[in-house]
Amino acid sequence: MNQMTKQSKNKKVVVLGGGTGNFTMLTGLKRHPLDISVIVSMVDTGGSTGVLRDELGVLPPGDIRQCLVALSRSDEVMRELMNYRFASGNLKGHNFGNLFLSALEKSTGSFDKAIEVASEILRIDGRVIPATLEDVQLVAYLEDGKVVRGEHTIEYQDLKNLKKIVIEPGIKANPKAVKAILDADVVVISPGDFYQSIIPNLLVRGIPEAITKSKAKTIFMCNLMTKAVHTDGYSVADFTRRIEFYMKGRVDFVIYNNKKPSTKLITRYAKKGERPVKVGKDLPKSKFIGGDLVSKKIAKQTKGDLLKRNFIRHDSEKVAKIIVSLL
Secondary structure, three states, X not given: OOHHHHHHOOEEEEXXXXXXXXXXXXXXXXXXXXXXXXXXXXXXXXXXXXXXXXXXXXXXXXXXXXXXXXXXXXXXXXXXHHHOEOOOOOOOOOEHHHHHHHHHHHHHOOHXXXXXHHHXXXXXXXXXXXXXXXXXXXXXXXXXXXXXXXXXXXXXXXXXXXXXXXXXXXXXXXXXXXXXXXXXXXEEEOXXXXXXXXXXXXOOXXXXXXXXXXXXXXXEEOOOEOOOOOOOOOEHHHXXXXXXXXXXXOOOEEEEEOOOOOHHHHHHHHOOOOOEOEOOOOOOOOOEEEEOOEOOOOOOOOOOOOOOOOOOXXXXXHHHHHHHHOO
């Protein structure tokens, strides 16, 4: 056992975020001897998740399902089943894992219990914790007086004149999420859709306060790409300042990519108005840690998926090694 592994063994790591950012973080971290908890944003209203919320009145299962699969020790067939998406018929666009979790919520009478049962079935290493167990919506208030409700609707809204973004109704955090943060050695804020996946966790009353109160080191994994009409022109420092604003405190470390993706992929993103996050100048090396962090594997769109997905993603193992080294 090398020195890095000895130092990291049994360290409690909390990953905070939503979507594919959490999946990437967990895929790398689970290969190390860590005690992992992941806190998941609960504002998703897009795709299969959005339909299930509207039609069944359930809590959003999509991001929870991705985290369960990422931490699962089940065989590959079971993991693929949980991610299987129907490409035709009345179930077109729906994900089997989302249907499974929603059915468990209905049959057990509790989303929390549904996650417990799914965790046992999938034999996960770690804990998957909803940021809240209440039915909430993400709401953006713009300077011109316009109010935009719903995470999926906000995705297409120009936020250059954003006045404030909140969760309604204003609710307290899941007590399990607060406890996990207070007990943690490290809190990792994962990359993802900035105003749709990352920030919503920090809008839940009790979570920023727990991070500030906790003795855990805080690590922010900065996005690889900007998002059109949301984070146009943002640099690493800009992302960090916004995270610290909503966190109501300072992060200890920021990990960022300093290697450009391929020209082909950059061109593909540029057509949508999205570009690599600018590194900027004079980032203090004591806090900002750069590296070649882009995965060489290009993510593919799953057949039947109705949502736009990111093709450029972090290399999960490289990212995990940096986080473990900071322990």
